[in-house]
Amino acid sequence: MTTTPLTNAQIAWRAAQDIADGAYVNLGIGFPEMVAQYQPAGREAVFHTENGILGFGEAPPKGEEDWDLINAGKKAVTLKPGAAFFHHADSFAMVRGGHLDVAILGAYEVAETGDLANWSTGPKGVPAVGGAMDLVHGAKRVAVITDHVTKDGKPKLVKRCTLPLTGVGCVTRVYTSLAVVDIANKRFVLREKLSGMSVADLQAVTGGELVIDGSVGDLVVPAL
Amino acid sequence: MDKTIAGVAEAVADIPDGATVMIGGFGGSGSPIELIHALIARFKATGSPKNLTVINNNAGNGKVGLAGLIDHDMVAKLVCSFPRSVDPKAFTERYLAGKIELELVPQGTLAERIRAGGAGIPAFYTPTSYGTQLAEGKPVEEFEGRPYVRERWLKAEYALVKAELADPYGNLTFRMAGRNFGPLMCMAAAVTIVQASKIVPPGGIDPEHVITPGIFVQRVVEVPNPQQEETLLRAGATL
Numbered sequence: 526m527t528t529t530p531l532t533n534a535q536i537a538w539r540a541a542q543d544i545a546d547g548a549y550v551n552l553g554i555g556f557p558e559m560v561a562q563y564q565p566a567g568r569e570a571v572f573h574t575e576n577g578i579l580g581f582g583e584a585p586p587k588g589e590e591d592w593d594l595i596n597a598g599k600k601a602v603t604l605k606p607g608a609a610f611f612h613h614a615d616s617f618a619m620v621r622g623g624h625l626d627v628a629i630l631g632a633y634e635v636a637e638t639g640d641l642a643n644w645s646t647g648p649k650g651v652p653a654v655g656g657a658m659d660l661v662h663g664a665k666r667v668a669v670i671t672d673h674v675t676k677d678g679k680p681k682l683v684k685r686c687t688l689p690l691t692g693v694g695c696v697t698r699v700y701t702s703l704a705v706v707d708i709a710n711k712r713f714v715l716r717e718k719l720s721g722m723s724v725a726d727l728q729a730v731t732g733g734e735l736v737i738d739g740s741v742g743d744l745v746v747p748a749l
Numbered sequence: 750m751d752k753t754i755a756g757v758a759e760a761v762a763d764i765p766d767g768a769t770v771m772i773g774g775f776g777g778s779g780s781p782i783e784l785i786h787a788l789i790a791r792f793k794a795t796g797s798p799k800n801l802t803v804i805n806n807n808a809g810n811g812k813v814g815l816a817g818l819i820d821h822d823m824v825a826k827l828v829c830s831f832p833r834s835v836d837p838k839a840f841t842e843r844y845l846a847g848k849i850e851l852e853l854v855p856q857g858t859l860a861e862r863i864r865a866g867g868a869g870i871p872a873f874y875t876p877t878s879y880g881t882q883l884a885e886g887k888p889v890e891e892f893e894g895r896p897y898v899r900e901r902w903l904k905a906e907y908a909l910v911k912a913e914l915a916d917p918y919g920n921l922t923f924r925m926a927g928r929n930f931g932p933l934m935c936m937a938a939a940v941t942i943v944q945a946s947k948i949v950p951p952g953g954i955d956p957e958h959v960i961t962p963g964i965f966v967q968r969v970v971e972v973p974n975p976q977q978e979e980t981l982l983r984a985g986a987t988l
Contacts, residue, residue: 617857659857693880
């Protein structure tokens with residue numbers, strides 16, 4: 526029985542378990558990039574970066590970077606055998622055209638309607654959106670990985686987003702530090718939770734109603 | 750036919766004040782640093798060009814390349830998707846002081862608007878940005894039960910693009926992910942100016958390997974061993 530929240534690595538690991546062999550996957554910049562490290566053995570996913578590469582691999586050793594070979598986070602990457610380059614219109618045709626199987630993104634807020642807010646914390650400062658608004662409408666499955674609550678302890682899974690939206694009704698699964706939650710028919714459906722947490726405990730830190738529809742499994746991850 | 754120009758200064762000599770200029774690159778990858786620096790050198794010598802509208806994915810990093818252009822107050826308006834970087838000060842300070850205008854465009858929409866500009870398509874519909882602040886004021890239409898936002902083409906008077914190989918006809922190849930916006934911007938500008946690491950004779954690029962056909966390119970200038978923004982920044986370069 527555990528009530529210890531998952532680390533970011535463990536959240537990323539859990540999300541990686543749902544990526545099928547042969548899937549084309551886009552990982553948002555920052556935290557979601559970790560998902561690539563936890564591909565289950567025997568499954569091969571092809572990673573897409575919106576600046577124009579399919580089939581990139583890990584970072585090169587320091588000093589061996591090629592700055593024409595970077596990912597969307599502008600970090601140096603390497604190529605796997607079978608990689609391909611393409612221009613931005615083709616890259617976003619892959620995105621918007623529904624050719625990606627999965628996109629995994631970070632979030633400020635996710636609503637029970639599937640609305641996502643992950644690009645702007647309000648009118649202050651310089652707004653920047655990048656490819657987030659395109660990605661949420663492209664992949665066959667749009668998942669979010671996130672802490673269950675903010676640094677101040679406020680729910681990130683909410684009834685309605687209060688921050689500027691990235692997309693409407695786009696998210697179908699959320700992997701958090703405490704639970705795995707599906708979004709279906711504008712409801713949060715609880716799929717997995719930490720074994721030591723009751724549904725009531727989880728509901729207390731969740732902004733929208735957690736619906737039980739079928740069995741709720743234990744959220745079990747390895748120590749990483 | 751020979752579109753070759755002798756040097757970068759000559760290649761950008763006629764870009765006037767107030768011009769709309771597309772600049773290729775995603776961050777430093779594919780950024781035509783030498784062409785940008787030639788523009789800055791001209792500005793320092795003559796006070797022109799200024800009041801430029803620049804279309805790029807980003808807003809520059811540090812004080813070289815696009816950030817250098819902004820830092821010299823040559824840019825009145827920036828059209829981009831992600832005006833943040835490790836060191837975005839040049840843009841951020843001017844934006845917060847109201848000295849530079851920003852049109853923020855989702856990245857895929859930016860790419861498609863440029864492609865549409867080059868392809869003669871004045872507008873198109875995309876699901877991107879529907880229901881968000883960035884769709885405010887734009888027409889929405891439903892297709893097969895889903896709402897889509899209407900977006901307009903983007904065109905420019907000039908494009909500055911970095912290629913790997915060019916021939917005198919303007920046929921181009923690119924290098925790795927440095928390709929990014931290059932082929933689209935070549936199409937969308939009235940005058941596309943390309944810096945290539947190497948200019949080869951006609952036939953020097955296998956027609957099967959041409960990425961941008963020369964019809965989209967007006968000028969090519971050879972810049973061997975081009976600089977990389979990231980390497981310049983790590984060396985602490987300023988202009």
